[in-house]
Amino acid sequence: MSSFSQSFPPKPTFTQKDVPNLSGKVFLVTGGYSGVGLEVSRVLFHKGGRVIIAGRSEKSYSAAVEEIKGNCGDGLTVDVSTPGSLEFLFIDLSDLTSIKPSVETLLKDLNRLDVVWYNAGVMVPPAGSKTKQGYELQWGTNVVGHFLLHKLLCPLLTATAAGSEAGSVRAIFVSSLMHAYGPKPYGIDFDSTTIDSEKAKSIPIWTLYSQSKAADAILAAEYAKRAIDLAPTAEDGTKKNHVISISLNPGNLKTNLQRHSNTNKIKEFLINMILHPQSLGGLTELYAGLAPETADCNGGFVIPFGRKGSVASYLQKGMEKEDIGKKLWDILEEDVKSYV
Ligand SMILES: NC(=O)c1ccc[n+]([C@@H]2O[C@H](COP(=O)([O-])OP(=O)(O)OC[C@H]3O[C@@H](n4cnc5c(N)ncnc54)[C@H](OP(=O)(O)O)[C@@H]3O)[C@@H](O)[C@H]2O)c1
Numbered sequence: 635m636s637s638f639s640q641s642f643p644p645k646p647t648f649t650q651k652d653v654p655n656l657s658g659k660v661f662l663v664t665g666g667y668s669g670v671g672l673e674v675s676r677v678l679f680h681k682g683g684r685v686i687i688a689g690r691s692e693k694s695y696s697a698a699v700e701e702i703k704g705n706c707g708d709g710l711t712v713d714v715s716t717p718g719s720l721e722f723l724f725i726d727l728s729d730l731t732s733i734k735p736s737v738e739t740l741l742k743d744l745n746r747l748d749v750v751w752y753n754a755g756v757m758v759p760p761a762g763s764k765t766k767q768g769y770e771l772q773w774g775t776n777v778v779g780h781f782l783l784h785k786l787l788c789p790l791l792t793a794t795a796a797g798s799e800a801g802s803v804r805a806i807f808v809s810s811l812m813h814a815y816g817p818k819p820y821g822i823d824f825d826s827t828t829i830d831s832e833k834a835k836s837i838p839i840w841t842l843y844s845q846s847k848a849a850d851a852i853l854a855a856e857y858a859k860r861a862i863d864l865a866p867t868a869e870d871g872t873k874k875n876h877v878i879s880i881s882l883n884p885g886n887l888k889t890n891l892q893r894h895s896n897t898n899k900i901k902e903f904l905i906n907m908i909l910h911p912q913s914l915g916g917l918t919e920l921y922a923g924l925a926p927e928t929a930d931c932n933g934g935f936v937i938p939f940g941r942k943g944s945v946a947s948y949l950q951k952g953m954e955k956e957d958i959g960k961k962l963w964d965i966l967e968e969d970v971k972s973y974v
């Protein structure tokens with residue numbers, strides 16, 4: 635689907651009112667207290683779900699709780715008979731040491747996890763910004779931190795899927811239209827993804843963002859294959875009850891993501907003209923995570939504002955011809971092994 639169609643999409647067909655009652659279900663949204671993530675948390679809560687918001691600022695979380703409870707969003711009415719719940723999970727994706735302790739505490743109190751949105755992200759920070767462990771900040775946050783989190787959540791996702799309706803348990807990796815502009819030929823320059831990489835210094839910051847978003851899409855496709863292998867075999871020999879893994883472009887949206895972008899007033903005005911309300915990005919993420927029609931999208935890509943699309947062809951080629959997904963997965967396994 636063309637960049638134009640993704641930048642100027644038709645109205646969503648899957649909206650808040652299509653989200654079923656979610657009581658009894660458990661969801662986790664990284665970065666769920668701002669931007670697109672907040673819109674996802676809002677709908678999940680008002681539809682009765684238990685919503686775990688993972689992030690690094692309890693203050694931002696508290697402000698979001700006020701906002702979410704006081705405003706149920708377009709097209710929704712508060713159903714007081716099935717209130718949802720909101721809780722905070724401290725995780726700093728740019729510090730791998732922060733992830734396991736929080737997840738271990740959470741898992742003591744969790745017997746299911748229906749859908750996780752790996753939504754948090756950082757875009758074009760000042761050049762040279764790094765994570766606590768020394769990865770280029772966008773790579774470390776958007777990719778390495780989420781990979782570690784996913785590894786820790788994976789057993790519970792797999793177990794939930796084994797005992798749930800086929801296609802209902804999902805892991806959503808939030809990518810971007812920018813995934814199409816990663817380093818050629820296949821989206822990732824692996825020399826720039828190591829700790830204290832000298833190579834990363836020579837790559838434009840936007841290309842490094844694109845690379846991180848290409849990796850998110852590749853991870854979703856790679857996990858889609860692995861999730862089937864991990865699922866139990868049913869009596870009829872099939873493996874229907876596996877986690878569904880999807881990546882997506884939420885759309886070009888007015889959020890805090892542009893906080894680091896260096897623009898003048900005219901550029902800012904022009905950019906704002908082509909950005910859409912963040913709630914539409916929320917619907918795109920909800921479509922990937924909850925819509926019955928995306929149950930057959932395992933390994934696929936969803937585009938604004940809730941349509942089935944596909945990843946850029948160079949990425950597809952890399953995955954098919956060079957097994958970039960396995961290469962990425964193996965490298966990340968090695969990167970996070972001391973933090974699991
Ligand atoms: N907005 C767009 O046009 C657009 C387009 C394509 C894709 N996306 C993707 O959509 C996702 C959501 O972005 P958004 O537009 O909603 O931006 P946003 O409002 O800036 O939200 C990003 C979220 O990520 C969190 N985050 C950043 N670094 C973190 C860290 N180290 N640990 C934990 N959380 C961290 C932020 O928390 P803090 O506030 O604490 O930093 C914030 O909650 C991102 O993955 C982004 O790449 C957005």
